[in-house]
Amino acid sequence: MRRPDWAPDEIDIERPSVARMYDYYLGGSHNFAADRAAAQAMVAAVPEAPLMAQANRAFLRRAVHFLADAGVRQFLDIGSGIPTVGNVHEIVQQVAPDSRVVYVDTDPVAVAHSQEILAGNEQTTVLQEDLRHPDRILGHPELRRLLNLNEPTAVLIVAVLHFVPDDDRPAELLGTLRDALAPGSWLVLSQASDEGRPETERSDAEAVYRRTGSPLWFRDRSELTTLFDGFELVEPGVVWVPQWRPETPESTVNAEASVFLGGVGRIGD
Amino acid sequence: MTSSATAAQPSGANSGIAAFTQEWANALTGTSYLPMTQAQLRQLLNRLARQLAAALLAEPFDLRAGQRVGTELVAAHIASAEALGRTVEVVQLRLVRDLGLVAEDVTDRLARLLAAVTTGYTRAMRDRTLDEQESIRRAAMAQRTKAERALRASEARFRHQATHDALTDLPNRNLFTERLTAALETPQRDTDRIGLCFLDLDQFKRVNDQHGHQAGDRVLTEVANRLRQALTGHLVARLGGDAFVILIERTGGTRDVIAAAEAALAAVHEPAAVAGHEVTVQTSIGIVERQVAGASANELMRAADCTLHWAKAAGGGRWTLYDAERDRRELTRQALTAAIPAGLDRGEFYLDYQPLASLRDGRLLGVEALVRWRHPELGVLRPDRFIGLAEETGLIVPLGRWVLAEACRAAGSWSVTGGTPFVSVNLAVRQVHRPGLVQEVRNILRHTGLPPERLQLEITESAMMSPAEEPVRALRRLADLGVRIAIDDFGTGYSNLAYLRDLPVTELKVAGEFVAGLRAQEPQADERIVASLVSLAHALDLTVTAEGVETAGQAERLRAIGCDAGQGWHFGRPEPADRILARLG
Numbered sequence: 001m002r003r004p005d006w007a008p009d010e011i012d013i014e015r016p017s018v019a020r021m022y023d024y025y026l027g028g029s030h031n032f033a034a035d036r037a038a039a040q041a042m043v044a045a046v047p048e049a050p051l052m053a054q055a056n057r058a059f060l061r062r063a064v065h066f067l068a069d070a071g072v073r074q075f076l077d078i079g080s081g082i083p084t085v086g087n088v089h090e091i092v093q094q095v096a097p098d099s100r101v102v103y104v105d106t107d108p109v110a111v112a113h114s115q116e117i118l119a120g121n122e123q124t125t126v127l128q129e130d131l132r133h134p135d136r137i138l139g140h141p142e143l144r145r146l147l148n149l150n151e152p153t154a155v156l157i158v159a160v161l162h163f164v165p166d167d168d169r170p171a172e173l174l175g176t177l178r179d180a181l182a183p184g185s186w187l188v189l190s191q192a193s194d195e196g197r198p199e200t201e202r203s204d205a206e207a208v209y210r211r212t213g214s215p216l217w218f219r220d221r222s223e224l225t226t227l228f229d230g231f232e233l234v235e236p237g238v239v240w241v242p243q244w245r246p247e248t249p250e251s252t253v254n255a256e257a258s259v260f261l262g263g264v265g266r267i268g269d
Numbered sequence: 270m271t272s273s274a275t276a277a278q279p280s281g282a283n284s285g286i287a288a289f290t291q292e293w294a295n296a297l298t299g300t301s302y303l304p305m306t307q308a309q310l311r312q313l314l315n316r317l318a319r320q321l322a323a324a325l326l327a328e329p330f331d332l333r334a335g336q337r338v339g340t341e342l343v344a345a346h347i348a349s350a351e352a353l354g355r356t357v358e359v360v361q362l363r364l365v366r367d368l369g370l371v372a373e374d375v376t377d378r379l380a381r382l383l384a385a386v387t388t389g390y391t392r393a394m395r396d397r398t399l400d401e402q403e404s405i406r407r408a409a410m411a412q413r414t415k416a417e418r419a420l421r422a423s424e425a426r427f428r429h430q431a432t433h434d435a436l437t438d439l440p441n442r443n444l445f446t447e448r449l450t451a452a453l454e455t456p457q458r459d460t461d462r463i464g465l466c467f468l469d470l471d472q473f474k475r476v477n478d479q480h481g482h483q484a485g486d487r488v489l490t491e492v493a494n495r496l497r498q499a500l501t502g503h504l505v506a507r508l509g510g511d512a513f514v515i516l517i518e519r520t521g522g523t524r525d526v527i528a529a530a531e532a533a534l535a536a537v538h539e540p541a542a543v544a545g546h547e548v549t550v551q552t553s554i555g556i557v558e559r560q561v562a563g564a565s566a567n568e569l570m571r572a573a574d575c576t577l578h579w580a581k582a583a584g585g586g587r588w589t590l591y592d593a594e595r596d597r598r599e600l601t602r603q604a605l606t607a608a609i610p611a612g613l614d615r616g617e618f619y620l621d622y623q624p625l626a627s628l629r630d631g632r633l634l635g636v637e638a639l640v641r642w643r644h645p646e647l648g649v650l651r652p653d654r655f656i657g658l659a660e661e662t663g664l665i666v667p668l669g670r671w672v673l674a675e676a677c678r679a680a681g682s683w684s685v686t687g688g689t690p691f692v693s694v695n696l697a698v699r700q701v702h703r704p705g706l707v708q709e710v711r712n713i714l715r716h717t718g719l720p721p722e723r724l725q726l727e728i729t730e731s732a733m734m735s736p737a738e739e740p741v742r743a744l745r746r747l748a749d750l751g752v753r754i755a756i757d758d759f760g761t762g763y764s765n766l767a768y769l770r771d772l773p774v775t776e777l778k779v780a781g782e783f784v785a786g787l788r789a790q791e792p793q794a795d796e797r798i799v800a801s802l803v804s805l806a807h808a809l810d811l812t813v814t815a816e817g818v819e820t821a822g823q824a825e826r827l828r829a830i831g832c833d834a835g836q837g838w839h840f841g842r843p844e845p846a847d848r849i850l851a852r853l854g
């Protein structure tokens with residue numbers, strides 16, 4: 001049965017949250033025993049999981065730097081999770097203090113935590129919404145207050161799409177977002193891929209995430225590239241995240257072990 | 270402890286510190302997420318390396334520098350067990366060598382400095398972990414509080430929805446019942462009284478029909494608002510449709526509730542502007558007011574509802590006060606009505622017969638069948654107790670059919686030397702108007718073997734009042750069969766002479782009230798009326814039977830007038846047929 005819209009979310013810290021598991025991979029302590037148990041099970045299944053998360057986080061940092069350098073001043077981060085180290089607003093407001101950032105997450109605890117961290121920062125806000133309802137995100141008064149969608153905006157959907165199965169029509173969701181964006185806007189995507197990984201590892205990882213209520217949905221390079229429909233991919237296209245505009249040549253060693261594919265696209269003028 | 274180290278700053282230190290910093294940066298890569306560029310990392314580590322180098326050589330030796338470095342590393346998010354391990358390793362192996370640090374007790378100092386770094390680092394890590402744990406727990410708690418508040422709000426909303434009417438937002442039947450039950454079950458004092466006003470808009474359907482349902486809804490909303498305003502302090506609820514109720518608690522007596530009803534009437538009767546029209550609605554109100562003690566919600570609601578119907582029946586636009594005596598009477602009537610079908614099934618009805626005697630020679634011409642009900646609780650009931658109810662509800666049709674069949678069956682078995690009497694049976698208006706009457710009579714005659722001329726059907730003038738032709742045709746066909754047709758109670762209705770011309774009537778029965786006036790020797794108005802009725806009937810070739818003949822004097826007068834037959838106590842009370850027949854021998 002579907003919960004009525006006015007029914008409040010349940011808070012169950014006994015159930016692992018993907019946002020807090022991700023915080024654990026990144027070395028944070030914003031997590032509970034159930035999150036750590038699930039994350040440890042994931043590390044047992046895929047020992048490089050923390051490195052993968054770190055590589056993905058570093059990709060986000062480089063991509064945001066790139067966008068700030070390109071002059072983008074509006075950011076919509078969907079699936080922002082626990083606002084652990086290296087937030088979008090921390091990165092971007094260093095470069096351009098007038099930048100505005102809207103965070104979106106479905107996890108009520110992550111949202112409450114974000115509210116605490118963002119308190120007093122007038123140029124940021126956080127909404128509790130799901131990527132599956134782009135209309136609600138776009139129409140949200142808080143977003144409308146902070147972002148002018150007639151100006152170029154960067155939409156970040158980083159390490160989130162692997163929780164959106166094809167049944168939820170991710171291409172349509174992204175299309176709705178794209179249609180609301182001005183020319184010169186950007187899309188940053190990254191997501192887990194099972195390319196080149198052993199089948200046992202994949203099934204073990206899936207088993208862990210089934211416990212979270214956010215089962216995994218892997219996509220390969222061509223599938224992720226398709227989701228950039230309507231955007232022009234910038235160099236180097238959709239790649240293993242360490243290969244995306246690396247700072248040093250060494251950091252691309254063993255890039256395919258990062259599991260995450262990512263890319264950045266732009267709506268032409 | 271004193272330190273005798275002599276420090277020297279060798280040349281080439283800059284290239285040395287660059288090499289050390291790079292090595293340190295490499296060692297830290299991958300230990301945890303570092304929210305900075307490689308250049309930023311090297312810059313940070315370069316600064317910290319200089320601080321460590323300076324501390325190693327400083328005089329006096331100050332361990333706090335090592336702790337500060339550990340703290341700074343954690344603050345820069347270089348915060349993992351692996352990062353500490355690798356830092357200790359790189360500093361131990363490379364710092365002195367790469368920077369060419371020379372001091373007498375440098376090995377000793379390095380060990381103590383690394384211990385300080387580790388202490389500062391671990392302490393900062395512990396603080397950071399505790400801070401983060403606290404912050405995530407606070408977030409969870411904040412969210413839980415918010416969720417609970419939302420839950421309470423949604424429960425309140427749900428409760429409101431469950432207890433209020435969606436259209437008018439007035440309390441609904443559920444809330445009203447709840448409040449009424451509470452008032453009855455937990456009165457403040459034993460002597461508390463309570464009142465209810467049941468309201469129902471008069472002819473509300475017409476508003477819907479004329480102006481549409483939306484307009485109807487607006488009228489209901491308007492009425493609800495006015496009642497709410499006019500009756501502040503009392504619970505006004507919408508029971509559904511156009512029915513409302515007002516609960517008046519702790520009344521001082523009937524007067525208080527009547528005052529509330531008056532206020533409600535006045536509020537509703539104010540014209541309302543709906544869809545560009547001025548619509549005036551009226552309401553009827555049933556009032557019940559009584560002591561709380563011994564009252565039940567169901568009984569109060571029923572009483573108020575029933576009183577509302579009295580107000581409606583009295584024309585609407587008014588209040589009516591509950592009358593327990595009237596209610597009891599109606600309940601008995603209703604119960605009696607409801608029991609008629611079962612009474613028929615169980616054979617509780619039977620017939621008595623009353624003689625119709627010739628005024629010329631006293632001979633028994635016929636008997637009128639009169640139905641009785643041997644009620645299991647109320648005893649024998651005469652027709653005036655139940656025929657009216659049966660006529661209202663249509664139960665007269667099966668009852669009348671039974672009477673006709675039973676009378677014919679009984680009469681068919683009679684045999685009297687010197688002329689067997691006919692049997693006269695009353696037909697109700699509904700029976701006369703029912704299609705199939707002729708066939709029914711025919712069937713009964715066939716089954717019972719009663720010759721048609723020994724059956725007389727008595728109809729009232731009102732049975733002939735309708736313009737329908739079907740009853741007239743039916744009576745004609747019955748008359749053609751040979752059945753006698755009598756007009757009952759002639760002279761008390763419209764006494765329309767036209768149908769006497771058109772109908773195949775054989776007899777007039779003159780109502781008993783004219784006969785009652787035939788007392789004295791001197792002729793009165795009643796006698797003149799009866800005399801002219803008789804002469805009229807004879808002129809039309811009809812016979813006349815006088816009803817209600819109670820005395821020999823009356824019988825004598827009637828005979829003198831020329832009336833053909835009489836019926837009444839003087840000739841015999843209603844009784845079982847066999848007794849009448851036994852007397853005839």
